[in-house]
Amino acid sequence: MIPWTDRPTHLHWLEAHARGLLEFGRGTVPDESGGRWLADDGSVDASQPVFTWLTGRSAHVFALGALLGVPGTRPPAQRAITALRTRLHDDDHGGWYASVGPDGTPDTTKSAYAHAFVVLAASTGTVAALDGAPELLADALAVLSERFWEPDAGMHADEWDGAWTRKDPYRGVNANMHSVEALLAATDATGDPRWAHRAATIAGRVVRWARDGDWRIPEHFDAAWAPQPELNRDRPDDQFKPYGATPGHGLEWSRLLLQVDATLAGAAPDATAGTTAGGGTGTDAAPGDPDLVAAAAALYDRAVRDGWAADGEPGFVYTTDWDGTPVVRTRMHWVTAEAIGAAAALHQATGDHGYAEDYERWWDYAAEHLLDHVNGSWHHELDPSNSPTATVWAGKPDLYHAFQAALLPALPLSPGLAVAVRDGLRAVRR
Template sequence: MSTSTHRAWLEAELFRLLEFGRDVAHPRGGAAVLGDRGEPLLEQPVHLWITARMVHVYAIGSLLGVPGCRPLAEDVARGLRTTLADDEHGGWFSAVGADGRPVGEAKSCYDHAFALLAGSTAAVAGLDGADALLERAQAVFLERFWDDAAGMCVDTIDRDWTTVDPYRGINGNMHAVEAMMAATDATGDVAWARRAGRVAGRVATVAAAHDWRIPEHYDAGWTPLPEHNRDRPADPFKPYGATVGHGLEWARLLLQVEATLGHEAPPGLADAATRLFDRAVTDGWAPDGAPGFVYTTDWSGTPVVRQRMHWVAAEAGAAAAALARRTGDPAYEAWYARSWDYIEGHLIDRDGGSWWHELDPENRPAAGTWSGKPDLYHAVQATLLPRLPLAPSIAAAVASGLLEG
């Protein structure tokens, strides 16, 4: 992880990933879903989460000085002002179809967290229109999704903001933590990072109470719903059981919250990060004999969905790097190397580009939960996070010249 040769390898992989998405801008505005070879699938809806992630990715590319990234980021961001924007009620639609109509009208924390992240990164990169985008994203997120009494975010609201769904979820809150820390770095308003700290502290507490397997689903009073979606165990956003990759992702985020808030951080975040990581790799790595992390387990640690998702391996490498940096324990260096060996051996598609998003239990390309290669966010961040300090967030750190290599 610390060698100049490895840092150069990560940089080369980053450039390869950025090249894969060069055709991502949808002619209607926003980001197209990308196929196996990077071809834009224009018949598919334009999604808010993909659009916002691609703005984030290519705005970082702009900060790195990669030619073509700035105009591409600005072109994709146009969809956040036009195609996906709900000008009548505010906020953004989750997706818009080829006919220009919303695909479902509910508005989600998950999607709007990525809009906040995109606005923050775009503002740090100085993209055209970024300040207005960030202002809008902050206002909508704070007014509609942040529940100050609970210190958590609500999950889903109807289009005109009149009815809040009683479901509460960890996935949207997890990405809100990342976005809120980025918002602090973009604006200087530490209140965003303090909100992230409240979420992180609560998640660490509930994880400790469940043997470090994080309950993902809750009712309106934040009582866990351990059987939620038992009939849809492979759901891409709200699967049944414990999500191995989220244990890894939270391990990294807890360390980043600690580094961001310093003495204001909730106590015990570093210990919680180590326990989350250890639980995730114990339950998730190669439980059926084949290398790779399974998608989900039940509450005893038995695998439920054995597919291997690309984002889980990406988060394993990023979490291991964060823990190695924070603790100095060489065991995390070993996990970091194991994660990248797996990524290189099974996930990176040297022929078609990018990474296979899903593999079956025998590590063959599959499409049970994900089809195509729509998402560069996890893979790109996996090439950057090991070369950055734990704070500030990625865009601010790159802008400050803190990227190693």
């Protein structure tokens, strides 16, 4: 049977779904103060702060909409870029606030997670020729590199205080995962292979940790990068630092490893890196290294075996213990979105029809349970019986994961989304 990704009718459906998501989120950046948290009906939840990470995601998504030629998407993308250059930027100390509250008070914490999304936003904005995006990108790359990068570890630190005087001892994989995506986008936007090689350094370190843990990724570490597997056992459903293994991150890393591999296969050597990519010491990833493809498959397989229908009901559980036992059985929309992207990427990279079958299964689940056919977009959270709930994520904050799930299946693994959309590229399958 012809896979969906090879059917023009399915690709047309993906395009229509992407446009529908953009329409739902059209009010997410109403002015130059930043990206707003959306409620279930797409209205702005004014009780929520303006987050830098959310503004970065909004700039990225709507800049992609502009590159797709969707009318009305360039203005919100430009407003988001402007917010990142003004209200959300710390003019006194450099870098970006974590957020600005409803009363205008900034959270001055400097987070690698938020800074990664500034890099992603600026990269996509540069490709989309948004005003100020190249300058924003140069600034964001400098801050991410100079303040967060730890070359001996080959990873980014997680958090500083507002004045850059105290580095938090916590280290985490989540911010580094999004940094990999952002650094690949930066290479696309600038033509500088240094950032792709740094992404490979991070990827190689995570692959080794995952391999040592039977392909369950340790998420939390101390300042010396020693794993902290019991962190947050007392609050296992934390939004950003949940206890245990996170199958959704295994799926997201699976896709990212394939994109790193594809990007480096066509990238110039990194003349600044010495013996290891990006200047770090912790990678066995090299341009075209087939082990990244094997690692992507192993991460995907573990995430599906641990996460999918683990309690007898369809859907991916949020977290598991280190033996694969479900801990938080809530279904997050982003996990299914990442499963869609990972299955499509693995099918493209390997030609294995099993991934095409999974891709169709994940979309069927999304259409039946996650897509909100009344109000639009995706329910961001379901309970274990697949009914909408809001124990971890209230409302429908943004479009990032769902929108990428609608774009990735039709596009090549490299270059990234922005350049591929701009240049009208299509995936070439085995």
